[in-house]
Amino acid sequence: MTELALTLRERPRLSAVARRLVWVLVGFAVYCALILLYGKNPLAALHDTFTNTLGSTYGFEQVVIKMIPLVLTAMAVAVPARIGLVNVGGEGQLFLGGLCATGAAITFTSLPAWVLLPLMSLFAIIGGGALAAVAGWLRARGWLSEVFSTVLFNYIAILAVSVLVFGPWRDPTSSNYPQTRLFVPAAQIPHIGSSQVDITVFVAIAVVIAFDLVLRRTRWGLEMRAIGANPQAAARNGVPVRRYIVACMFVGGALAGLAGMDQVAGLQLRLNTGISSGFGYLGFLISWLSGHNPRLIVPMSFLLALLAAGGDVLQITQSLPYALVNVMSAVLLIIVLFGRSAGVRSVS
Amino acid sequence: MTTALPGPPDARTDEIPLAARGIVKRFGRVLALDRADFELRPGVHVLLGENGAGKSTLVKILYGRVNADEGEIFLRGAPVEIRTPADARRLGIGLVFQDFSLIPALTVAENVALFLPELSRLLRRTQIEGRISELCQHLGIDVDPTVRVGTLSVPEQQRVEIIRVLLGGARILIFDEPTSALPPHETDAFFEIFRRLRDDGYPIVFITHKLREVFALGDHVTVMRRGTVIDTLPIELATEQRLVELMFGQAELATRTSEVGVRSGGAPVLELAGVTTTGPGRRLVDIDLSVSAGELVGVAGVSGNGQRELGDVILGAARLARGKRVLFGRDASRWTVRQIREGGVGFIGENALGMELIWSMTLEENLALGSLSRFSRAGGMSIDWPAVQEHFEQAFSELGLKPPDRNARASTLSGGNLQRFVIARELARRPKLIVALDPARGLDVRSANIVRRLLAKARNEGAGVLLISQDLAELSELCDRIVVLHEGGIVADVAPDETDAYQLGRFMSGAESSA
Numbered sequence: 076m077t078e079l080a081l082t083l084r085e086r087p088r089l090s091a092v093a094r095r096l097v098w099v100l101v102g103f104a105v106y107c108a109l110i111l112l113y114g115k116n117p118l119a120a121l122h123d124t125f126t127n128t129l130g131s132t133y134g135f136e137q138v139v140i141k142m143i144p145l146v147l148t149a150m151a152v153a154v155p156a157r158i159g160l161v162n163v164g165g166e167g168q169l170f171l172g173g174l175c176a177t178g179a180a181i182t183f184t185s186l187p188a189w190v191l192l193p194l195m196s197l198f199a200i201i202g203g204g205a206l207a208a209v210a211g212w213l214r215a216r217g218w219l220s221e222v223f224s225t226v227l228f229n230y231i232a233i234l235a236v237s238v239l240v241f242g243p244w245r246d247p248t249s250s251n252y253p254q255t256r257l258f259v260p261a262a263q264i265p266h267i268g269s270s271q272v273d274i275t276v277f278v279a280i281a282v283v284i285a286f287d288l289v290l291r292r293t294r295w296g297l298e299m300r301a302i303g304a305n306p307q308a309a310a311r312n313g314v315p316v317r318r319y320i321v322a323c324m325f326v327g328g329a330l331a332g333l334a335g336m337d338q339v340a341g342l343q344l345r346l347n348t349g350i351s352s353g354f355g356y357l358g359f360l361i362s363w364l365s366g367h368n369p370r371l372i373v374p375m376s377f378l379l380a381l382l383a384a385g386g387d388v389l390q391i392t393q394s395l396p397y398a399l400v401n402v403m404s405a406v407l408l409i410i411v412l413f414g415r416s417a418g419v420r421s422v423s
Numbered sequence: 424m425t426t427a428l429p430g431p432p433d434a435r436t437d438e439i440p441l442a443a444r445g446i447v448k449r450f451g452r453v454l455a456l457d458r459a460d461f462e463l464r465p466g467v468h469v470l471l472g473e474n475g476a477g478k479s480t481l482v483k484i485l486y487g488r489v490n491a492d493e494g495e496i497f498l499r500g501a502p503v504e505i506r507t508p509a510d511a512r513r514l515g516i517g518l519v520f521q522d523f524s525l526i527p528a529l530t531v532a533e534n535v536a537l538f539l540p541e542l543s544r545l546l547r548r549t550q551i552e553g554r555i556s557e558l559c560q561h562l563g564i565d566v567d568p569t570v571r572v573g574t575l576s577v578p579e580q581q582r583v584e585i586i587r588v589l590l591g592g593a594r595i596l597i598f599d600e601p602t603s604a605l606p607p608h609e610t611d612a613f614f615e616i617f618r619r620l621r622d623d624g625y626p627i628v629f630i631t632h633k634l635r636e637v638f639a640l641g642d643h644v645t646v647m648r649r650g651t652v653i654d655t656l657p658i659e660l661a662t663e664q665r666l667v668e669l670m671f672g673q674a675e676l677a678t679r680t681s682e683v684g685v686r687s688g689g690a691p692v693l694e695l696a697g698v699t700t701t702g703p704g705r706r707l708v709d710i711d712l713s714v715s716a717g718e719l720v721g722v723a724g725v726s727g728n729g730q731r732e733l734g735d736v737i738l739g740a741a742r743l744a745r746g747k748r749v750l751f752g753r754d755a756s757r758w759t760v761r762q763i764r765e766g767g768v769g770f771i772g773e774n775a776l777g778m779e780l781i782w783s784m785t786l787e788e789n790l791a792l793g794s795l796s797r798f799s800r801a802g803g804m805s806i807d808w809p810a811v812q813e814h815f816e817q818a819f820s821e822l823g824l825k826p827p828d829r830n831a832r833a834s835t836l837s838g839g840n841l842q843r844f845v846i847a848r849e850l851a852r853r854p855k856l857i858v859a860l861d862p863a864r865g866l867d868v869r870s871a872n873i874v875r876r877l878l879a880k881a882r883n884e885g886a887g888v889l890l891i892s893q894d895l896a897e898l899s900e901l902c903d904r905i906v907v908l909h910e911g912g913i914v915a916d917v918a919p920d921e922t923d924a925y926q927l928g929r930f931m932s933g934a935e936s937s938a
Contacts, residue, residue: 294795294803301792304781311740311772311779312792313761 091366098364099378102407106382109399123392124385134384136271140342141380143272144169144351146279147334148358149376150286151203151327153367155211155221157290158302158316158323164210164225165331166355167232168203172332173339174236175202177255177346180262180339181244188261195262195336203332204325206232211324215317221324229355237348244346254347264341273341275333282330287369299323331355352383353401360408379404438499439463440626441485441516441595446494448480455480456491457650463595463628464655466642467621470630473670473867476647478630482597485628486518487511512540517593519584519601527573531555531583534572538591558586562616577726578609585616596620597628602636603864606725606893608928614640632867634663646670667868689716690752692767692856692887698736698746705729707736708912710746714856714887719878721902721919722891725931729911730891731773734860737889738770739763751855765796769854771862775838775845782834789833790815790848818851822877839870846877857881857888863897875901895924907931 107117128134148165155162175198183191210224237253246256264273290296301309302316310316338350357379365371386400441463448456456477461470470478483489485496487505496503498514505511511518525534532551539551552568559566564582572580581601588596598617602610617640621627629640637644638658645655646669653669691713698710707729714720724730735741736748739760748756750766758766772779780789791798791811798807798814812829819826824847827840836844842862849857859878863871879901882888892898898905899919907915907930915930 292805294799294806297788297792297806298795301781301784304783305777308778308781309792310760311738311770313759313764313795314792315759315761 095364095366095371095375098407098411101410102403105406106399106403109402110393110395113395113399115393115395120385120389120393120395123388124381127388127392128381128384133271134388137384137387138377138380139272139276141383142376143275143279143337143341144334144354145358145361145376145380145383146283146372147330147337148354149361149365149372150282150358150369151207151331151334151355152359152362153365153369153372154286154327154330155207155323156362156367157299158319159306160211160214160320160323161222162207162210162225162324162327163222163359164207164228164328164355165334165358166351166353167225167229168206168328168331169335169338169351169355170229170236171206171232171335172199172203172329173335173346173350174232174239175199175332176336177244177258177339180258181255184259184262186261188265191261192264192340195340196333199332199336200329201332203335204329207328207331208321208325211321214324215320233348236346236350240347246345252347255345258340258344262340263344264337266341273337275337275341278333283369283373290369331358334358352397357383357404360404360411363408363411439497440465440499441628442497443481443485444495444497446481446484446491448477448484448489448491455650456484459494459647459650459652461645461652462655463626464643465624465626467617467627467629467640469637469641469644470628470647471632471634471637471644471666471670472647473632473869476670477650478647479599480650481647482518482599482628482630485511486516486597488518512591512593515592515594516597517588517591517595518597518599519581519588520599525572525580525583525587528571530569530571531566531575531586532568534583535568535587535590538587540592554590555586558589562586562619564616578605578613581605581613582616585620593625595626595628597630599630600632601629602631602633606928606931608931609725610636634666637661637666638663670867689718689885689887691715691749692751693737693889694747694749695736696747696749698748699744700732700736700741701744702732702741705732705911707732708910710736710911710913712906712913714889716855716887717882717885719882719888719890719901719903721898721905722889722908723893723895723898723905723927723931724891724908726893728908728931730860730908732911733908734770734772734858734891737763737856737858738768761796764793764852767853767855769849769852769857771842771845771849771857771859773860773864775841779845780833780841783832785830785832786827786836786844787811787815787829789844790818790829793848794852814851818847822847822850824873839866842866842874843870846874850877850881854881855886857886858891859888860891861893862890864893871897895927899924 107121110117110120128138148169151165151168152162176195179195179198180191183194186194206228207225210221210228213219213224214221240253240255244255246254248256264275266273267276290299298309298314299319301312301314302319306316334354335350339346343350361372361375361379365375382400382403386397389395390397439462443459443461446456446459446461447454459477459481461481470481472478480489484491485505487507487510490506496505503514505514505516508518526537529537532548532555535555536551555566555568566579566582566586572583575583602613605613617627617629629636631637641658643655643657644661644666646653646666648670656665693712693714695710695712698707700707705727710733712720722730722733732741736743739758739762743756746756747754748758750758750763750768755763755766764770770779781792784792787808791806798811799805800807815829816826824843827836827844833841846862857878862878863874866874875897878888878890890898890902902919905917905919905922905927906913907927909931
């Protein structure tokens with residue numbers, strides 16, 4: 076009987092790649108329609124976007140700079156998603172990672188860079204990871220769904236940053252602007268050659284490759300895939316499901332935390348409340364667009380980074396609001412999640 | 424005759440109530456039905472065949488749950504189109520499912536109301552309850568229409584299911600393995616209802632793979648094999664030998680092998696002392712149970728009296744609220760599933776695909792998943808797939824079974840093949856204790872006998888076996904000792920040759936207790 080039910084479910088459908096291409100095209104169409112609604116010419120806007128991003132070295136570097144946090148926050152969603160968890164807390168984990176890295180940077184100012192930067196990374200990993208792991212622990216105990224806890228933790232983490240930059244960590248010399256002092260040079264992430272891109276880009280690449288290998292080659296990957304497909308059966312085969320829930324959330328949060336560290340120590344060189352332009356949420360979109368597949372996360376991050384960098388450009392060249400990018404990504408997310416979260420596909 | 428019944432068809436005896444001709448159905452590459460012809464005869468018409476013969480697919484097509492690729496359906500001689508269950512019900516065809524489709528949170532009357540074709544917007548509860556009572560009286564059964572279905576036992580739920588189908592206007596009844604969910608002493612009561620419906624003139628299709636039921640109830644029997652209808656016989660012409668030949672073709676009859684066991688004497692491999700659980704499902708109460716090496720202990724009981732929970736407690740999937748779990752002489756009360764499995768426990772669950780295997784993974788991956796500590800290398804950095812493959816072939820060849828394609832996804836295997844895979848996987852781990860829940864349930868005669876032989880063999884080679892089963896014949900044939908579970912507690916501990924089905928039935932229903 077089961078055999079029959081399963082066979083019946085196998086309906087012919089668009090291949091995964093074709094489906095994603097359709098999503099991306101729909102996203103672009105929505106974006107163009109929004110620009111049109113705003114009374115501007117979408118073709119001119121797209122022209123400006125491409126010439127000012129892919130058309131110049133400076134523009135291309137801007138895209139790569141945006142890709143770094145996007146890849147990391149997308150991985151922060153993808154790792155827990157592989158065992159069926161929904162981490163909506165990338166934004167908060169990014170903020171807490173940035174906060175903890177800053178804590179190290181402004182405390183141990185006399186350390187040399189080769190000690191201080193790894194130390195800051197460790198703080199960022201623990202900060203972002205712990206926030207997510209608490210959500211995982213609540214879920215593993217069966218007390219609270221990680222969907223709710225991660226969303227709510229976002230407010231806590233972002234407001235915690237506000238408290239610190241408005242209060243104890245505020246730079247007294249920066250008139251009224253709530254931010255910390257500029258980091259000492261040892262706490263600044265080095266750039267590649269003379270470019271604006273910092274070396275966190277290598278970390279992001281390594282994370283993607285490592286996750287792909289873990290999933291395909293290792294015992295942990297097999298166990299994660301088993302939990303993702305049928306947690307009950309996995310548990311009965313001896314897979315420690317609860318431990319995986321906490322561990323995968325920790326790893327996800329740690330990666331978002333590293334994205335936060337990149338923002339404070341590679342870009343802003345200080346902590347303020349503007350360290351993320353919604354990277355946590357864009358990362359969520361990218362992960363779902365990519366089916367939580369690390370190999371697809373890189374090109375999808377590139378596309379979204381292109382649009383985000385383009386959004387900055389269009390504010391100047393076409394006086395279009397950056398919010399259009401956010402509206403477009405929200406619409407795209409709804410399309411991607413369509414039919415998935417309505418319980419239609421739940422295991423029978 | 425009252426108005427409660429929509430009234431059975433006043434069929435002229437020469438008319439065929441329902442017929443299917445040349446039905447073809449493919450599921451992907453699998454040909455489930457190959458030009459099947461079926462003519463329903465008046466009375467009880469048994470559809471007999473081993474697992475995967477196409478019985479269920481055929482009736483699902485008659486009920487509109489599955490649509491045929493080719494072929495025609497005739498209702499009283501006229502061609503009809505049945506695309507959905509709603510079509511079938513409109514035409515008066517009712518199907519009583521194997522797994523009931525009742526809603527536990529609603530009352531009996533509400534469940535029936537949902538199924539009525541002429542349900543008015545305003546529910547007239549008393550009217551519906553009245554019709555249910557009237558029908559119950561007619562069938563000689565006792566069901567309270569005001570209670571919630573979730574509080575009813577399995578046999579009671581089955582009666583509700585029948586009432587629902589009858590009040591829903593069915594004139595032709597199809598029963599898909601109705602007795603598979605019933606404890607042995609309940610089947611007689613069920614047969615009584617069945618006979619009354621037949622006497623009322625309902626044509627009945629009755630699917631089964633149990634020969635005993637064919638002779639107890641059938642007027643006609645149609646045998647299916649590998650998607651085609653082999654033959655239809657009136658019951659007077661059917662003999663057991665003949666039916667088995669038709670079911671299996673070249674009369675490859677299974678031999679019941681039951682070598683006498685070593686009979687305990689070994690050290691205990693499992694000891695439960697005062698085990699009590701909380702948690703969802705049936706709570707276990709103060710269970711004392713021990714299984715020794717070389718001993719096969721059976722657990723009898725009516726489904727839902729704690730069988731699943733007992734298995735889960737031994738596997739470590741359920742926690743102990745009180746009591747002790749001792750495995751192989753060591754206190755394992757707080758061991759995890761992984762520790763218990765690696766300690767030497769093999770587990771054959773009641774629902775392989777849903778509970779024990781990952782259906783989207785290949786058989787090879789599922790095999791590795793069950794013994795990961797054995798196959799992972801460099802602390803988990805990699806998995807030794809060549810070793811897994813070797814182990815895979817060995818697991819099957821040791822049992823004298825043909826290994827399936829190790830790269831096939833678990834979801835593509837039939838129920839019998841999956842069960843065999845689970846058993847091969849678990850036995851190949853050389854467990855010192857095997858826990859098996861209804862391992863032969865739903866399997867055809869041949870596969871069931873293979874499974875039983877394998878369990879007996881493991882016992883003879885020194886493993887302790889705990890066989891939790893609904894099948895009293897299986898238990899009394901294989902076991903050295905039988906305990907009976909009732910409402911989460913053990914009410915009897917007997918030797919099979921000192922008891923009989925009648926006494927076990929009384930233990931199982933709680934009418935008697937020896938422990």
